Amino acid sequence: MNTNIRLTPQRKAVLEVIKNSNDHPTAGDIIERLARDGYHFAYGTVYNSLKYLTDNGLIRELKLGEGVSRYDGNLHDHHHLQCKICGKIDEVDHDISPQWLKDIEKETGFAIESHQVMLKGICPSCREGDSG
Amino acid sequence: MNTNIRLTPQRKAVLEVIKNSNDHPTAGDIIERLARDGYHFAYGTVYNSLKYLTDNGLIRELKLGEGVSRYDGNLHDHHHLQCKICGKIDEVDHDISPQWLKDIEKETGFAIESHQVMLKGICPSCREGDSG
DNA sequence: CTTATATTTAGACTAAATCTAAAATAAGAA
DNA sequence: TTCTTATTTTAGATTTAGTCTAAATATAAG
Ligand SMILES: [Mn+2]
Ligand SMILES: [Mn+2]
Ligand SMILES: [Zn+2]
Ligand SMILES: [Zn+2]
Numbered sequence: 001m002n003t004n005i006r007l008t009p010q011r012k013a014v015l016e017v018i019k020n021s022n023d024h025p026t027a028g029d030i031i032e033r034l035a036r037d038g039y040h041f042a043y044g045t046v047y048n049s050l051k052y053l054t055d056n057g058l059i060r061e062l063k064l065g066e067g068v069s070r071y072d073g074n075l076h077d078h079h080h081l082q083c084k085i086c087g088k089i090d091e092v093d094h095d096i097s098p099q100w101l102k103d104i105e106k107e108t109g110f111a112i113e114s115h116q117v118m119l120k121g122i123c124p125s126c127r128e129g130d131s132g
Numbered sequence: 133m134n135t136n137i138r139l140t141p142q143r144k145a146v147l148e149v150i151k152n153s154n155d156h157p158t159a160g161d162i163i164e165r166l167a168r169d170g171y172h173f174a175y176g177t178v179y180n181s182l183k184y185l186t187d188n189g190l191i192r193e194l195k196l197g198e199g200v201s202r203y204d205g206n207l208h209d210h211h212h213l214q215c216k217i218c219g220k221i222d223e224v225d226h227d228i229s230p231q232w233l234k235d236i237e238k239e240t241g242f243a244i245e246s247h248q249v250m251l252k253g254i255c256p257s258c259r260e261g262d263s264g
Numbered sequence: 265c266t267t268a269t270a271t272t273t274a275g276a277c278t279a280a281a282t283c284t285a286a287a288a289t290a291a292g293a294a
Numbered sequence: 295t296t297c298t299t300a301t302t303t304t305a306g307a308t309t310t311a312g313t314c315t316a317a318a319t320a321t322a323a324g
Contacts, residue, residue: 008271008320027311042273047312063197065248067280068311081242090240096228096249108222109256110213116197116250117228124241140289140302159280174304179281199311200280 005056013039014049015073018059024070024080024089064089064118079116083123092119137188145171146181147205150191156202156212156221196221196250211248215255224251 007015017033018025025033031046041049050071053059060072064082070089079092096117105112139147149165150157157165163178173181182203185191192204196214202221211224233244 006270006321010272042275043311044274044313045272048271063199065195065197067195067199081236081240081244083242084245090242092236092240094232094236094239096232100226100228101251104213104224104226104251105253107226108213108224109259110215110222110251110253111259112213112251112253113216114252117247118250119233119236119242119244119247121237121242121244121246127241127243138290138301142303174306175280176282176284176305177303180302 005058008049010039010041010045011049011052013037013041014046015053015058018053018071019073021073024062024072026068026070028068030071062116079119081119081121083126084120085122085126088123090123092117137190140181142171142173142177143181143184145169145173146178147185147190150185150203151205153205156194156204158200158202160200162203211251213251213253215258216252217254217258220255222255224249 013034014030017030017037021029021033023029027046027050030050031041031043034041034046050059050061050069054061054071057075060075062070062072062080064070064080074091076093077095079095081090081092082088083090096115101112101115104110145166146162149162149169153161153165155161159178159182162182163173163175166173166178182191182193182201186193186203189207192207194202194204194212196202196212206223208225209227211226213222213224214220215222228247228249233247236242237244
């Protein structure tokens with residue numbers, strides 16, 4: 001981990017946008033929000049900044065299986081729950097049992113370094129008036 | 133679920149390739165293997181077939197956060213473990229606690245329909261002679 | 265100030281997947 | 295069978311997310 005983090009104006013602006021969002025924005029969302037704030041950075045710069053901030057632990061990159069990366073300013077360990085209908089992403093603070101992970105390590109011989117639980121379902125507002 | 137499944141020669145060939153693979157191939161891998169077997173289908177046909185087979189429950193589509201879909205002929209509920217170094221994908225039969233899911237439903241109000249645990253780590257053969 | 269290193273920029277490029285419109289195939293009715 | 299309709303395949307264009315490149319700019323070190 002790099003102790004000497006260099007926050008250029010571009011990186012700072014990207015970080016701010018993410019810290020001020022709680023909807024796990026994509027790179028595209030972030031570029032839009034930057035533009036709304038008057039910042040017009042090159043696409044490559046935004047992607048480089050996202051990589052830099054992720055590599056330095058200031059944000060988290062989420063790959064929820066949509067084919068797009070999302071970014072998260074919430075650094076606590078948590079999982080995500082996405083609504084199949086409206087796409088809304090909710091957070092889950094419960095973590096899975098450490099024993100479960102140990103059992104899998106024993107069984108597979110892998111050294112597990114990270115795990116992510118991706119849950120899909122129907123959110124409360126989409127459940128209202130559903131026909132299923 | 134559709135009870136009237138129509139297996140065209142193209143769909144049948146794609147299904148065969150997946151059933152004969154245990155490495156969770158991508159669409160690209162599948163096209164390569166089809167070519168090796170003498171089949172030269174249009175890209176669109178292979179993608180359409182994969183969608184058709186997935187929608188009809190004959191195969192599973194996996195999105196492990198690589199930006200590519202993989203396909204799985206193993207229809208039993210299971211999770212996946214990928215090596216950060218060589219990319220190998222292993223299967224995990226342990227399932228997470230149903231109570232854990234119920235707790236999350238109660239807390240979030242979501243009706244959970246599916247869940248996938250994605251584990252990352254270092255596989256046994258990549259661990260041999262590691263310097264970390 | 266001068267040189268080396270790091271970063272940004274615009275735009276070309278890539279890879280995976282989807283879309284389109286025509287051609288081919290299969291199914292159903294007479 | 296023949297006519298008609300629905301489904302599927304095909305080749306190639308298009309889309310989307312992201313990476314790469316090389317020049318320009320900014321920062322740091324001597
Ligand atoms: Mn989150
Ligand atoms: Mn599997
Ligand atoms: Zn919803
Ligand atoms: Zn490995």
